[in-house]
Amino acid sequence: MSEKVKLEVLNPRGVVEAKQANAPAPRLTDLAGKRVGLYHNGKPGLDNFFTVFEELLKNKYPTVKTNLIRGSFEITDKDAEAWAPQIDTFVYGVGD
Amino acid sequence: MGKPGVFITCDTFADDAESASRDNAMPGVRRSIIKSSEFYKLRGDVKTIRPLVEGVFDNIIDAITTPLTLDEADTAREIKDDDGPDEITITAESFLAAIEELNQQFVEKRWSDGLPFIPPTPERVKWMLSGTTRSPHEVIGRVNPKQGIATIEKIAINAVMAGARPEYLPVIIAAMEALTDEYFDDLHILVSAGSFSLIIVVSGPIAKELNMNSGIGFLGHGWRANNTIGRAVRLATLNIGKMWPGANDMGLTGRVNPHTFYTFAENADLSPWQPYHAGRGFKAKDSTVTVATIGGASPMQNFYGGMIGTWTAEGILDNMVNDIIRTDRGLFMLWGVKGVGQYPGSGVGARNHFIILFPELAAELKNMGYDQKSLQDGVYKRTAVRYEELSPADRRGIQTGIEIGVVPAERKAVFEAALKPGGMVPVLISPENLHFFVAGGAPGCAFSFSYFRLPPYNRIAVMTRLVTGATLTRAGVIEGKNVPYGA
Amino acid sequence: MAGTVKLETMGKPGVFINCTTFDDDAKSASADNGMPTLRRVKISSQDFYKLRGKVETIRPLVEAVFDDIIDALTKPLTPEESNASGGKYEEESTAGVTVTAESYPAAAEEFNSVFLNNRWGDGLPLIPPTEERVKWMLSGTKRKPDEVLGRINPKQGVATIEKIAINAVMAGAKPEYLPVIIAAMEALADEDFDDLHVLASAGSFNLLTVISGPIAREIGMESGIGFMGHGWRANNTIGRAIRLSTLNIGHTWPGKNDMALTGRVSPHTFFTFCEAEDFSAWEPYHASRGFKADDSCVTVGSIHGESQLNHFYGGMIGTWTAEGILDRMVEDLVRTDRRGYFMWGTKGIGKYLGSGGGAMNHMIILFPELVEELKKIGFDQKGLQDEIYKRTSIPYDDLNPAERKSLQTAIELGVIPTDRKAVFEAALKPGGKVPVLISPDNLHFFVAGGAPGCAFSFNYYRIPPYNRTALMTKRITGATLTKAGAV
């Protein structure tokens, strides 16, 4: 067996700074009477998705109130500040 | 902001979503997955999408109501993208067996681009760094989507892999400076489903010193400088920004020119005009790199020239004007749209056009009295549309565009004046949105690319950077601060 | 050039006029055609392409070379010219290359620059084709290294299994890919395939290579999201092996005798991918072309240059329906092919009647979900071919006299083959419907892409300029490392 050849190479990958993990907000135990926000970024199909979802949601939780808004792929700060106070929980869909 | 939520995504994008939640420092975000193959077909109508929603309804409700697990709530841990040690060692019975092993490992780890690369050994990286005065640890910015830190050393490692030579490094660095600039939208070109691509154009004397090709076949194979500079940018972005086709780079068809983007040089010898950057805030004798996002799979709009037909400068100019009117005329109504991203008008409406003129055509245009500036003004005027031809939606689009700042302040007066009977309304926000590059041989072809003037996720998608810190060429040795100029 | 040599060999003394840009091309072509000392006169490309439009403008150019032409016809041959048989055709060394350096990486850099300076590379890093590596590559086929597949243009270099294996090593391919590469080269080297036009023409024509059948999955090819892009070792290195094999076996170089003016798009790998067999509701492409469904095949087709990627959408931005995409396909086909009617009846630009003009072949890429929908509304490949063929026919009464005359001549000349004569004769009457496709078989469907996917197409002349066909499917044989293709 011919003597071994050692090939040492450097790592081409960029360092990604460690980030402090944030925990999601605590869950609601019950949706009765709650305000459910529905967010989508206008990509076709999600409006239909939410129409059906709203219907099923109201069957299950008659007292729930929904609040549908449409915005950019990443919700802008302005929209978030305006929308957050009006909802207790949310469903965020982008369809892709 | 204290609101418990759930993120709905299609299975094709499940990895993408998982990776994005880590990028945004909330790995525990609750996600609900729907099947891509069903969603894209059924979404067209409430009736057809019903079964899909019913299928995933309980999952969404659980995501909102079941309490967080310990793991999800744990904020003590850090999200660390573990990409292995700084050095990788491979042993094999022969050098080439080791190369084969390295190639296979790197492509499986998604660290390469599918073609063979030069092993970035410490010695090779030192050899590459000899091409710049800049320190290896200098951070020039971050690359999306994972905001990886772009240092001169990481760029040099990827430049070695690409097969570049040290004298090319300053050009590669300048291109990466444009892409990682805080205002450049690198996210859209690197990850969007539309398979967007880049043009990387080198202007000024450094191109000749690196013997870049700008004659016959300038966009094609066979030119080490053109091909490896483009490839270095490809490898550096995918390795520093950490994206992979189908995982979080969602280019559906895959890009045309995927390994080298469109990387070429202006034909300084044959061009009768000053370099591109001379009219854009740089001195004629400078060497620069202009990086711009361009449209996806079918990018090139051909204005002919070549040898099959006879051509006249007027004829090609007509083709160009008609093409710009045809593509941009229908966008007026979108000028007032809030846009796809954070900034008004982002990712819609008016466009930038990148037009490649062959040297003979530029010579004819010069004989007709044109230089770059006057050609910009000429085409800008000839592509304006009569006010009376605008639909109400067009007029409303421009009006709102002015109000929400899509039309910048310095252009307001021009459009307000044009929006009257007898007025001529430009389809281009400004003549500066026409970018002319002179490249090709004799005979040559004229063609163009175009892209949104306002990209979806940041302020600009075209930028020219000065080449600095060169050690092996006369051009590009300017020290000191760069003068970025984004149109 | 072959034409001039033909006239000379039939006893007529002549002169060949070429532009300066093509001087190397002409010099090399005269040698290729066995008459290295053929008399030639150069005219400046710069002037000719500009001035040729009118007699008065071209006058000075003719006056400048008039005497040279007369001399070329009248001054007696010099001794070297007449005993040309002794004339040394610039012989390239056929030996290998040995490179020495202090370290392997330095040797690899030296090897890469030597090969590129010899114009044996493609601008990106090559794997050194050592004897050991070539033996490793040849382990992927049962076929003998010295087996000759045919000749590659323009220099009619001999394509052997060994030469293909050497170039496959350089491309970074693996032994299990070799049978696929060999099958693709068999198509290009086929005596009826027009490799000259795609490898040498000014129009920067390109190659589409689609692998269908079970071998694709066995060797790890990618057919999902990003299938035409970077990151897929099998797709990318198979395409690159074809690029390197053609330029090395056929001896072409950009700007010398590969006159692609802009240079090709995706120049290092061409468009090379495989069908998404696991997700396709149809049989593989080759099953409808005379091969067995469980065969593994490669289909190679010349395609138009840079901007011929016609988009029929799908993707995720808009909702889509199969009918909607079908409509757009029909519209696009009528728009592009209707224009070609007047060329059907011309003798064509090459040897064969109708060559390089008129009717087209269309290579249409359909994404899996779309094919599922098409199958639901009753279409298999044959059915879709007939549907589109019918729907793209033009009412006879809409044809102008020139078009009618051209179609008539096309029948008489035999450009419309005998088995299609009756169809067109019947259509060319008042009330008739005239197809824009000579036959439904000129529609070639390949299923590729992920979910969501995009539908798009390429096209090219049904009869290419210099040979009978430019679209061919070959069965993969001789595989040793895969079950498929082991035939």
Add this chain to the structure above:
Amino acid sequence: MSEKRVKLEVLNPRGTIEAKPVSAPNPRITDLAGKRVGLYWNSKPGMDNFYKVFEELLRKRYPTATTTLLRGAFLIRDDDVEAWLKEIDTFVYGVGD
């Protein structure tokens, strides 16, 4: 300088080109007077204009020379060659690009 020299031997990727029997061009016509000069145009635009001027200059220098213009495919077709051969003594072929 590390003493160990590394040798990398690689094979030649170039296709062999069979030696072709090389032939010489024809002996020239010493005088074009009275000769029939064929002008072959391979349809690429511009050569027709080129030949109009060429014919003019040719007649000035050789009043008795005659010209026959033939337009055809990029590479002259066999049937064109046969027909044209009988009508010419010498020829000009262009434009090569």
